Amino acid sequence: MTDNEEIYRDILDGLSVYFGSALISDLLDTTAQYPSSALGNAFNRNQMRSKVWLVDKLHDLTQGRLGTVFILGGWYGVLSSILLNDRRFDCDQVVSVDIDNSCKLVAETLNRRYVADRKFLAVTADMLEFDFPIEKKSSRNAVIINTSCEHIPDFDTWYRRLPGDALITLQSNDFYSCSEHINCVSDLTAFKQQAPLRECLYEGELALKKYTRFMLIGRK
Numbered sequence: 752m753t754d755n756e757e758i759y760r761d762i763l764d765g766l767s768v769y770f771g772s773a774l775i776s777d778l779l780d781t782t783a784q785y786p787s788s789a790l791g792n793a794f795n796r797n798q799m800r801s802k803v804w805l806v807d808k809l810h811d812l813t814q815g816r817l818g819t820v821f822i823l824g825g826w827y828g829v830l831s832s833i834l835l836n837d838r839r840f841d842c843d844q845v846v847s848v849d850i851d852n853s854c855k856l857v858a859e860t861l862n863r864r865y866v867a868d869r870k871f872l873a874v875t876a877d878m879l880e881f882d883f884p885i886e887k888k889s890s891r892n893a894v895i896i897n898t899s900c901e902h903i904p905d906f907d908t909w910y911r912r913l914p915g916d917a918l919i920t921l922q923s924n925d926f927y928s929c930s931e932h933i934n935c936v937s938d939l940t941a942f943k944q945q946a947p948l949r950e951c952l953y954e955g956e957l958a959l960k961k962y963t964r965f966m967l968i969g970r971k
């Protein structure tokens with residue numbers, strides 16, 4: 752470990768104590784175990800602002816009582832970790848689905864205290880083919896989150912397959928210059944056209960460094 756890495760590790764370790772934060776402590780161990788992952792990107796300022804915005808609005812709308820939460824394009828399970836470590840929320844289970852099989856172990860390490868009792872589950876799958884294991888009676892409490900809409904080529908097909916009753920939370924952005932972003936939207940109006948909701952409970956935009964992120968929450 753370089754001197755700089757040791758300094759940052761000590762600071763994060765101290766901050767986890769100061770804030771009583773399981774998330775920081777688990778992040779520290781996950782970074783040590785997977786030093787070549789892109790956890791730095793996943794925890795950068797723009798990503799964290801976008802996710803804090805999401806959980807705050809979700810809390811306003813639900814008062815924190817959530818059924819099964821499906822996070823599609825869940826990457827390293829950062830949003831899962833934020834939700835599971837936020838005492839305002841009571842989730843039956845959080846399922847993080849990502850097509851990249853290198854994400855599963857990192858996500859399980861970051862959320863390791865929730866793996867044994869299956870509060871957290873990481874699944875490697877293509878969201879375009881993922882079948883939601885939701886029983887009809889509990890479908891209204893289910894939450895489907897996709898903060899990676901800008902990454903999905905055949906968005907319409909994916910959107911059409913979503914179960915109607917679940918609470919849907921979507922984020923996209925206008926960050927066209929990133930080569931992996933093949934489905935950006937220019938503004939909130941374009942996002943609403945792409946993802947029409949019969950009951951829109953929240954719509955908004957967040958100006959970030961380099962791009963604007965858009966969010967829709969509602970029922971299809």
Ligand SMILES: C[S@@+](CC[C@H](N)C(=O)[O-])C[C@H]1O[C@@H](n2cnc3c(N)ncnc32)[C@H](O)[C@@H]1O
Nearest residue numbers: 824826848849850851876877878879898899902
């Ligand atoms: C860069 S990351 C996340 C960006 C987003 N702003 C966020 O934080 O949620 C995009 C993730 O979507 C995943 N992904 C892309 N296409 C997917 C698909 N068809 N099914 C599941 N995951 C997918 C990628 O593997 C990657 O982990």
